[in-house]
Amino acid sequence: MSEQPSAGTVSPSGPLAGLTVFDLTRVLAGPTCVQMLADLGAEVIKIEKPGSGDDTRGFAPPALPGTEQSAYFAGANRNKRSVTLDIAKPEGQKLARALIAKSDILVENFKVGTLPRYGLGYNDLRADNPGLIYCSITGFGQTGPYASRPGYDSLIQAMGGIMSLTGVPDGQPMKVGVPVADLFAGLYGAIGVLAALRHREITGQGQHIDIGMLDTHVAWLANQGMNYLATGKNPPRLGNEHPNIVPYQVFATEDGHIVLSIGNDPTFARFCNAFGLEHLLADERFATNAARVANRAFVTDTLTAVLARHPSAWWLERLEELKIGCGPINTLEQVFADPHVIARGNLIEMTRSDGVPVKLVANPVRLSETPVDYRLAPPMLGEHTDEVLTNMLGLDEPARAALRRDGII
Structure with a gap:
C-alpha cells in the first residue's frame, strides 16, 4: 500500500495545478468527475449544504474505520475542500458568485433548471466570467423530452439497455454490480472539461458542457450496441459468455x-x-x-x-x-491482496486532518511527468469553510460568524 502525504501537505502539483474548480456536485457522477480533476492537480471547493452536506455522507454503514465518514463519500471526494454554503438563500448565492468569479471550472449535477433559479446558471455567470468552463451532469441532459426527469444509476442502466444484456438467459434482467452509469458519466464529464480547457487555452473562451447519463450509457454499449445496429436484433443475455467470442x-x-x-x-x-x-x-x-x-x-x-x-x-x-x-x-479481499495490484500502487493511505489514516482506491492514470497528486483526505463537513472564505474572499471572523448565525454557512 502506497503511503501518501498527510492532509496538511496541500501544495498542488499535476497538469491542472493552478486551476480552481467550484464543485456543486453530490452523490457519485459529479463527484467522480471532480475527483479526477482534483487528482490531476486542480484546487477544488466542494460546496455542501450546511448541517447535512453531500447525500452520500449519510450512506453508512460502512464507515471508514475510526471515523463516522461513510466509505461511499470517501471514495469520490479526496483532494477537495469542503465549504458549507446555502445557495438557496440570496446571501449564499452572492457568496457563490464571488467564489465562481475566481474559479476556472464549475461542475454541477442539479436537476435541469435548478441553478438558473438561483442565478447560478451558465448564462447567468458567463458575462462576468467568459472563460468559465461549466459542466452540467444530469440524468438525461439539458434538452429532449426526458430532460426534467431525475437520473439514478439503476434507472439509467434499465433505460440504457445494459440490463437487457446482463444476466443469465432464463433469469431476470440484471444491473451491473457497481454504479457504472454514474461512473461513466463522471469520466465523460472530466474528458469534456479537459477538452474545454484546451479550447480555452487557444481562444480564451469558456463553454457549457452538457453530459447526460443516458447519452454516456448509450455510448459505452460498445460492441453490443454495434451488434444490434448490424443485425436489428437485441443481443441475448448470455450470463458470463461473450457475445462474439467462444470460448x-x-x-x-x-x-x-x-x-x-x-x-x-x-x-x-x-x-x-x-x-x-x-x-x-x-x-x-x-x-x-x-x-x-x-x-x-x-x-x-x-x-x-x-x-x-x-x-x-x-x-x-x-x-x-x-x-x-x-x-x-x-473476491475483493483477494483483489486488494493481489501482488500486481499492490505493485501498481492501486491502494493508498491518506491521513485526515484529525490524524486518522484512511485507505482509498488510487487513481489509475499513470503520467510520467505530472503524476497524480494526493493532497487532501476526504474532508469532514465544512472543514475548510473558514479557510476558503478568508483566503479567497477576505471575510474576517465577525463576518463569518454573522453568516453562521444566519445559517448561510
Whole structure:
C-alpha cells in the first residue's frame, strides 16, 4: 500500500495545478468527475449544504474505520475542500458568485433548471466570467423530452439497455454490480472539461458542457450496441459468455471457477494441442471462432467437461505458461491482496486532518511527468469553510460568524 502525504501537505502539483474548480456536485457522477480533476492537480471547493452536506455522507454503514465518514463519500471526494454554503438563500448565492468569479471550472449535477433559479446558471455567470468552463451532469441532459426527469444509476442502466444484456438467459434482467452509469458519466464529464480547457487555452473562451447519463450509457454499449445496429436484433443475455467470442467465459473447475479467454483461432489450436484435444480441431463446429459462436452450446458443454477434470490452480498454472488468457475469480479481499495490484500502487493511505489514516482506491492514470497528486483526505463537513472564505474572499471572523448565525454557512 502506497503511503501518501498527510492532509496538511496541500501544495498542488499535476497538469491542472493552478486551476480552481467550484464543485456543486453530490452523490457519485459529479463527484467522480471532480475527483479526477482534483487528482490531476486542480484546487477544488466542494460546496455542501450546511448541517447535512453531500447525500452520500449519510450512506453508512460502512464507515471508514475510526471515523463516522461513510466509505461511499470517501471514495469520490479526496483532494477537495469542503465549504458549507446555502445557495438557496440570496446571501449564499452572492457568496457563490464571488467564489465562481475566481474559479476556472464549475461542475454541477442539479436537476435541469435548478441553478438558473438561483442565478447560478451558465448564462447567468458567463458575462462576468467568459472563460468559465461549466459542466452540467444530469440524468438525461439539458434538452429532449426526458430532460426534467431525475437520473439514478439503476434507472439509467434499465433505460440504457445494459440490463437487457446482463444476466443469465432464463433469469431476470440484471444491473451491473457497481454504479457504472454514474461512473461513466463522471469520466465523460472530466474528458469534456479537459477538452474545454484546451479550447480555452487557444481562444480564451469558456463553454457549457452538457453530459447526460443516458447519452454516456448509450455510448459505452460498445460492441453490443454495434451488434444490434448490424443485425436489428437485441443481443441475448448470455450470463458470463461473450457475445462474439467462444470460448471466452467462466468455467467450473474441479474445485471452483476460472475465466478462460481465448480470443482467436491460433490460441484455440494451442489450447487443444496442449490438453489432448487435437480431435476438436478436425470438427468443423470448432474450426473457427465463427463456427464456435454458431455452436456455442455444444462447444461450451464439451469444454465444461474438460475443465472440470482439474482444480483451478492446475489450469491457471498451465494456461499462463501457454500465454492463454485466464484468471481466477477474485473476491475483493483477494483483489486488494493481489501482488500486481499492490505493485501498481492501486491502494493508498491518506491521513485526515484529525490524524486518522484512511485507505482509498488510487487513481489509475499513470503520467510520467505530472503524476497524480494526493493532497487532501476526504474532508469532514465544512472543514475548510473558514479557510476558503478568508483566503479567497477576505471575510474576517465577525463576518463569518454573522453568516453562521444566519445559517448561510
